[in-house]
Amino acid sequence: MMTPLESLGGMLGAGFTLVSWWKALLFMPPFLAWAWLISTVYDKHAVRFHLSREKWNAGHLSAGVAAVLIGMFLPALIGLEGIAGFIVGWIAMILVLFGDVISYPMVANKDPRVPEEFRVRLNMDSFKEAREVKAAAKLAGTAELSIRKPNKKLVTVPARDDPEFATRVAAEQLVLKAMEIRASQLEILPASRDGAYAIRYIVDGMPQPGETYAPQDAAPIVEFWRGAAGMDLTDRRKQQTGMMSIGKDDHDTAVRVTAIGGSGGLKITMKFDPALSVRRNADNLGLLDSQRAALDALVNEQKGGLVLLASPPGQGRTTTLYTILKMHDAYTKNVQTLELETEDGIEGARQNVFDRFAEDQDFAKNLRSILRRDPDVVGVAELPDKDTAQETTRGDLPNARVYISLRAADAMAAVQVWVKAVGDLESASANLTGLIGNRLVRKLCDNCRVAYQPSPDLLKKLGLPADRVQQLFKKGGQVLIKNKPEVCPVCNGLGYAGQEGVFEVYPIGAEEREMLKAGNLQGLRAELRKKKHVTIQQAALRKAVEGITSIEEVLRVTAGEEAKKKPTPTQEPAPSGA
Numbered sequence: 001m002m003t004p005l006e007s008l009g010g011m012l013g014a015g016f017t018l019v020s021w022w023k024a025l026l027f028m029p030p031f032l033a034w035a036w037l038i039s040t041v042y043d044k045h046a047v048r049f050h051l052s053r054e055k056w057n058a059g060h061l062s063a064g065v066a067a068v069l070i071g072m073f074l075p076a077l078i079g080l081e082g083i084a085g086f087i088v089g090w091i092a093m094i095l096v097l098f099g100d101v102i103s104y105p106m107v108a109n110k111d112p113r114v115p116e117e118f119r120v121r122l123n124m125d126s127f128k129e130a131r132e133v134k135a136a137a138k139l140a141g142t143a144e145l146s147i148r149k150p151n152k153k154l155v156t157v158p159a160r161d162d163p164e165f166a167t168r169v170a171a172e173q174l175v176l177k178a179m180e181i182r183a184s185q186l187e188i189l190p191a192s193r194d195g196a197y198a199i200r201y202i203v204d205g206m207p208q209p210g211e212t213y214a215p216q217d218a219a220p221i222v223e224f225w226r227g228a229a230g231m232d233l234t235d236r237r238k239q240q241t242g243m244m245s246i247g248k249d250d251h252d253t254a255v256r257v258t259a260i261g262g263s264g265g266l267k268i269t270m271k272f273d274p275a276l277s278v279r280r281n282a283d284n285l286g287l288l289d290s291q292r293a294a295l296d297a298l299v300n301e302q303k304g305g306l307v308l309l310a311s312p313p314g315q316g317r318t319t320t321l322y323t324i325l326k327m328h329d330a331y332t333k334n335v336q337t338l339e340l341e342t343e344d345g346i347e348g349a350r351q352n353v354f355d356r357f358a359e360d361q362d363f364a365k366n367l368r369s370i371l372r373r374d375p376d377v378v379g380v381a382e383l384p385d386k387d388t389a390q391e392t393t394r395g396d397l398p399n400a401r402v403y404i405s406l407r408a409a410d411a412m413a414a415v416q417v418w419v420k421a422v423g424d425l426e427s428a429s430a431n432l433t434g435l436i437g438n439r440l441v442r443k444l445c446d447n448c449r450v451a452y453q454p455s456p457d458l459l460k461k462l463g464l465p466a467d468r469v470q471q472l473f474k475k476g477g478q479v480l481i482k483n484k485p486e487v488c489p490v491c492n493g494l495g496y497a498g499q500e501g502v503f504e505v506y507p508i509g510a511e512e513r514e515m516l517k518a519g520n521l522q523g524l525r526a527e528l529r530k531k532k533h534v535t536i537q538q539a540a541l542r543k544a545v546e547g548i549t550s551i552e553e554v555l556r557v558t559a560g561e562e563a564k565k566k567p568t569p570t571q572e573p574a575p576s577g578a
Helices: 004-019 021-048 053-078 082-108 124-139 163-180 215-228 289-300 317-326 363-371 386-393 411-422 425-429 456-462 510-517 521-530 536-545 551-558
Strands: 146-148 185-190 197-203 206-213 240-248 251-260 267-272 305-311 335-339 350-353 377-380 401-407 432-444 450-452 472-474 478-481 484-487 496-507
Touching: 021 053, 021 082, 053 082, 163 185, 163 197, 163 215, 163 240, 163 267, 185 215, 197 215, 206 215, 215 240, 215 251, 215 267, 289 432, 289 496, 305 317, 305 411, 317 377, 317 401, 317 432, 335 363, 363 377, 363 386, 386 401, 386 411, 386 425, 401 411, 411 425, 411 432, 411 521, 425 510, 432 510, 432 536, 432 551, 472 536, 472 551, 496 536, 510 521, 536 551
Parallel strands: 305 401, 305 432, 335 350, 335 377, 377 401
Antiparallel strands: 146 240, 185 197, 185 267, 197 206, 240 251, 251 267, 432 496, 450 472, 478 484
């Protein structure tokens, strides 16, 4: 019988059989590839976004040591010898290293300090394409982006001595800047009568000014992006839209480019990942628990009726509409939409797009055609005219649920717009079952937000209980690195990173409909308040108390409500009787 010392000696002897040169050759490549990925990608990523670099490196080192030990000694532990034992140990080592490789992105990508566009993605096809782009760049000029047209064809990089090379570099720099500051949209637009162009970035819903270009410098950039999006370069007046793909490193971004001519020149709007920007589920919209319960009841407990969705432009109205439509099972129900432009696909639904530029087209007639097909659920993305509103009231609303998305400051302002458009209080109120209003507030950057103790006067003005609110948060913009203040790498010094919805969800029953029918909007407002339904302002304040946003952001979004409630010229206030 072997002693423990003899057993250990046998294991070590089996482990040292790796001295065979061919075994060392097989062991080294996966280990070196793992070490390269950890040191050049993961370590730099952890440093950039302050993700506990020391802990991660300790974990990687432990995984590397464990992989080597398992590869060497596992065959002896399980009693395998020779080639079979080596292969088992080699595979076990690779599995340990692979587990370490995938553990970092699985954890790091969920960290709120890492913006979506900077999440780690392990995509070998992207690595291959990046190498191809770099190889092409060496043969021609130097490009940091791979750009693909709507037909997936790669836009080639001009040679350095080609005059178009400078245009390519200048065009790329605008997009690279947009990616760096997390912009959701880039605009190139005429800025003055002398033909100068201005660059504007939209970051978390707020415009950020960029560079100014002379006409002779801006025109080639505009034409470059129009060509990349597959547009007709001979038409400079009609609005055109095209999709393209922009790749950087291992990440591809879908870009929708819209160009429209005007008296000052062409305007270009580039929206990054438009489908992802409206893709949410009800759990991460930003609804409070009571509002989510009210929305679930509205969607699941009632068959038909009309629901108005309201928000100002650019405040998440499309996202809310898509999310609610997806709450209906499109495989068991006939779900249809009528949109000016499809922002994202809704699985199982029939999405009808209205071509505003086509002759003999009428939005209201398109809606009438849809309502005559016996739909269960219809989502109408706009309320462009009175005919559309009146056509809706003629539909089979007791049996068909219709969601109408319209531009209004809040839910009560939406009622005024709706009543005015229908032109008759009885018809406008007959099948109204719900009102939903929403806005977007910017979320404080978790990496640099600053806590403070609010004064009693401030809490009193906001209607917040002083005994329950001990601290609030405000934007920071800087972090301490080695005891020196530096610009926060997560929010680029803005103090905010991302947006979240704030809502009001009002179920409308028989009592509320009677008030609306009588034109008693004040009574309707009082009844909703009596039932303690949360308003947009109250929802926003709760987000501030929870540290999600700041009081300054709440005031920015909700201040001046009376001014914001003034409808647009095409959506006039309700008549005096309402």
